[in-house]
Amino acid sequence: MAVIRIQREDFDAASEASALTKGRTDIGAVVTFTGLCRAEGGKLAALELEHYPGMAEEEIARVVADAEQRWPLQGVVAIHRYGKIAPGENIVLVVTASSHRIAALEAAEFLMDYLKTRAPFWKKEHLLDGSSGDWVEAKEVDDRAAERWDVAQDGG
Amino acid sequence: MAVIRIQREDFDAASEASALTKGRTDIGAVVTFTGLCRAEGGKLAALELEHYPGMAEEEIARVVADAEQRWPLQGVVAIHRYGKIAPGENIVLVVTASSHRIAALEAAEFLMDYLKTRAPFWKKEHLLDGSSGDWVEAKEVDDRAAERWDVAQDGG
């Protein structure tokens, strides 16, 4: 039921969200999370996103299935782009729909935390001066954000 | 800077969100929360939302200002409808934009928790059989959701 896509082209958050709710009267809350490419103070020309084809879809499907086990969701969308993405452009979209707002919000947060730390994507910086910058380093804070959910599940 | 509106007419989440990000390259995350009217198992013809004109705007502005103090936000939208709203229709919209995803997500959650418990709106049910149903009762779980943020601030 969930929509999972890995694609080079842009997505439209609004149409993905309205596809989830169209004709339904049992959904009380829809959350969309859109992750965008930042210019990082103007030094960045683009981010290049590399991914592991095949595993990317499978891993996101596992994360979505996990979210569907944890929260009563009436719809989930997870779309992740790859390739060169300019500042201001979309990178990732998560949409969650549920009867209850806390389920929709927590599931969106969970999905983003897990996509950050488990989905096989890597970002390389391309700088404005034409040079190829560094690979973006994984952040400790993202690991900790994902670990919260392990604790939450253990503790009830 | 924040967009705060109390209105009878519907809103368009997508255009509110894109107004926040348009022409900017410093925003890394946009979260939209849309609250919709549920049919409650088919018994509901509509919800009628009463509000306290004047105070509704002021109280939402206070809640938004509080969120802007707590998180580094580059944009906030809070729109709350009043009047008769049919199942499947929009009731409330919150949009948050930030450099960082956790700020955008937490601020959206905070705003919804506080709107639920502090914004002077009341919902009355209109039933499908033409009768006027009950006033929706406030939920203990919503009070507890809002109280989390007090604890979070006290504890650091």
Added chain:
Amino acid sequence: MKAVYFAWVRERIGKTGEEILPPDDVKTVGQLIRWLSAKGEEYAYAFEKPDVIRAALDRTHVKHDVDIAGAREIAFFPPMTGG
């Protein structure tokens, strides 16, 4: 001062608001609720469970022990159910 009522408080009292002139010994929100309750059956019904009633003084949420002196508008309503 002006009193305004919302949701089932409004329905039970049967009006959206009115000018009120409480005596000088009515100093707090809670005392005003007790004084209003004595104005008639409809008020007694609206305020039968005072703990449930929320109040705002000049459009700001207040607790029942807050002083009403100087306020132009006081609002009474049930717990909010927006969002």
Added chain:
Amino acid sequence: MKAVYFAWVRERIGKTGEEILPPDDVKTVGQLIRWLSAKGEEYAYAFEKPDVIRAALDRTHVKHDVDIAGAREIAFFPPMTGG
């Protein structure tokens, strides 16, 4: 089995993947990393900090102590930075 490399692991090794035939005493992901590191300078550079390297066996994340027996594809990459 097939080994595939991503991000700076791929750049350092200089290829996206290759068929590998590790000897029988290479049983775990960690042992495979050590064996690959000995294949040449570029591998030694890619795997110079083994603790940082993440691995997936047949497209599923695994820790370094997991047995590689029976796997068709093993992937090596840095910590992920998607989202």
